Ligand SMILES: Nc1nc2c(ncn2[C@@H]2O[C@H](COP(=O)(O)OP(=O)(O)OP(=O)(O)O)[C@@H](O)[C@H]2O)c(=O)[nH]1
C-alpha cells in the first residue's frame with residue numbers, strides 16, 4: 312500500500328559514536344511492534360548491527376533502514392553509524408530525511424560527533440529533536456547535558472520532559488506540556504503508568520515548564536502577547552505551537568530516557584509522529600532549474616542514497632522518491648549512466664527481514680535489488696533529465712595502505728571486490744602508486760581500512776596483506792628556474808627531434824599545476840604543445856629531491872624548435888620531460904609532508920599527557936575546550952607521526968580517548984627529517 316506523502320516521516324538517528332542509536336532503534340522497532348524482542352548490541356542481537364563486523368566491533372558501520380506503520384503514519388527510520396570513519400553513511404542518510412533525532416549520551420553531554428552532525432543537519436535545514444540517553448548510567452546528568460546542548464546549539468534547544476530520578480534510580484519522566492509524570496516498570500511495551508508529578512520534582516518541573524513556554528510562545532506574536540499578559544494557553548495551543556516550531560527548525564525539543572530499558576522510547580515514537588515534518592511539510596527539492604515536488608502525478612524522480620554490495624543478492628540500492636511513484640515491473644532511466652534499468656522487485660526492510668513492495672510514492676524511502684548500472688548518487692527517473700544533488704562534503708581519505716592478495720593470482724578478485732566496496736563507501740580511495748605500482752587503499756582511519764579488509768574476506772572471500780601506510784609526501788620548488796630539453800636521435804631511417812625551453816616558477820600552496828604556452832611565431836607547432844605538456848607532467852611524477860610527486864608549479868613554455876620530418880609527439884614529450892627534470896633540480900626543490908588537523912576528545916585528567924605526547928610527535932596544540940565531561944583538543948600534527956596513533960591514544964587514555972583527523976595542508980619537511988627521507992628513497996631506488 313502506498314503511503315500518502317503527508318503521512319510519511321523520514322527520520323535519521325544520528326550522534327556521536329556509542330551514544331545508543333542502535334539500542335534506541337531497536338527499542339523503537341519494538342515499541343512499534345516490528346520486532347517482539349529487544350536485542351542487545353552487546354550480544355550482537357540487534358536488527359541494525361546485523362553484519363558480523365558490526366557485531367565484533369560493537370559499532371554500526373553502515374546505515375540500516377527499517378520501515379513501519381505507526382499511528383497511521385509510515386515511518387522510515389534510519390540508524391546511522393557514529394564512528395567518523397563511516398560518516399559518509401550518516402551524511403547520505405541525513406540528505407534524504409526531513410528530520411534527525413540526535414542521540415546524546417547523558418554522561419558525556421555534547422561530543423565531537425554531536426556537533427559535527429548538527430552542523431550538517433543545519434546546512435540541510437532539517438527538523439531536529441534530541442534524545443538524551445543513558446540516564447541510568449553512573450554519572451549521567453540530564454540537566455548538565457541539557458546545558459551543554461544549549462551552549463552548543465543555542466537557546467532553542469528546550470526540554471519537553473525531565474527525568475524522574477537519576478542513574479540507577481531513574482524511573483520515569485515528567486511531561487512538561489501536560490505536566491504529568493510517567494513511571495516505567497519493567498521494560499514491556501507501553502509500560503508507562505501515568506501519575507501526578509512527585510512532590511520533590513514539582514518545583515523543578517515548573518521551572519523547566521516555564522523555559523519551554525518561553526520558547527513555544529515565540530512561535531507566534533499573538534501567543535507571546537497572551538502569554539506575557541498572563542493568559543492561560545491551552546494544551547492544544549502549546550502542542551500546536553511546539554509542532555510548528557519543531558517543523559520549521561525554530562525549536563529543538565529534548566526528550567530523554569534509557570534505550571536499553573525501553574524507558575521513554577514510546578514517547579519518542581509519539582513525538583516523531585506528532586512533531587516532526589512530513590515530506591510535504593518540508594516542501595519540494597530545488598535542484599537548479601528543476602523543482603521536485605512530493606506529488607504522485609508528477610514524473611518519477613528517485614535518488615539513490617545508498618548501495619550495498621552483497622556477493623549473493625547482488626547490489627541493493629536504497630532510494631528516496633522525490634516526485635512521482637516508483638512501481639515494480641517498470642522501466643526507469645538512470646540519468647548518469649543514460650541507461651535503462653528494469654525495476655523488478657521492490658523491497659521494504661522490516662525487522663531483520665524484508666518484504667516485497669509494489670510501489671513507493673513521493674517522499675517515501677525503499678530499496679531495489681539487482682539494478683545493473685545504478686549506485687549511490689544516481690537518479691532514477693522517467694526521462695533522461697540531467698539533474699544532480701549538491702555534492703556532500705566528505706572528509707578526504709588519509710590512511711593509506713598498500714594492499715596485496717595473500718595468494719598470487721587473486722589480483723583481479725581483490726580489485727573487483729574493492730570496487731564493489733567503493734560503490735558502497737565513497738570515502739574509500741583506490742589508486743595505484745605511480746612510484747611503486749602498488750595497489751593503494753586509502754580510508755579515513757585505521758578502523759576504516761581494517762573494516763575494508765574484513766569485508767573483502769567475509770563478503771568476497773579475498774584475503775589480503777596490508778603493508779605499512781606510506782605517507783604521501785610531495786615536492787615543490789622554492790625559486791624560479793629555466794631549462795632546455797632536446798631530444799635528438801638518428802636511427803636508420805626517420806630521426807627523432809624535439810626541442811623546448813621552459814621556465815618554471817613556484818605557485819602558492821595547493822595551487823597545483825599550471826602550464827602556460829608562450830610560444831611565438833610557431834617555434835613549436837601547436838600540435839606538439841600537448842606533448843610537451845605531457846612530458847613535463849611525467850617529470851613531475853618523480854621529483855628531484857626524493858622522487859615524490861611535485862605540486863604547486865607554473866611551467867611556461869617559452870621557446871623551442873622543430874624539424875619538419877623528424878619531429879614527433881614522442882620526441883617533444885621526451886624533450887619536455889628532460890627540460891622539466893633539469894628545471895626542477897635548479898629550482899631549490901623541497902620535500903612537503905601532509906599536516907593533519909587532529910581533533911581529540913579525552914578525559915580531562917589525561918589532557919596533560921596527551922598534549923605531551925602530541926608535542927613529541929611534532930604536534931602543535933591549537934586549543935582546547937570542554938566537551939561535555941571530556942576535553943576537546945585540536946592540534947596540527949604531521950601525518951608521518953600519526954601512523955600508529957590509535958593504539959597509543961587508547962593506552963594513554965585507558966580506552967576513553969577518541970580522535971579524528973583531516974588533511975589540513977602540506978608543509979615543508981624539516982631539514983634533518985628530509986635528509987632521512989632522501990636517504991631512504993635512495994636506498995629504495997638502489998634496491999629496485
Ligand atoms: N546503560 C545503558 N547502556 C546503553 C544505553 N543505550 C545504549 N547502551 C549501550 O551502549 C553501547 C553503545 O550503544 P549503541 O546502541 O551501539 O550505540 P550507537 O550510538 O549505535 O553506536 P555507533 O553505532 O557505534 O555510533 C552498547 O553497549 C549499548 O548496549 C542506555 O540507555 N543505557
Ligand SMILES: [Mg+2]
Pocket residue numbers: 332333334360370371390391392393
Ligand atoms: Mg549503532
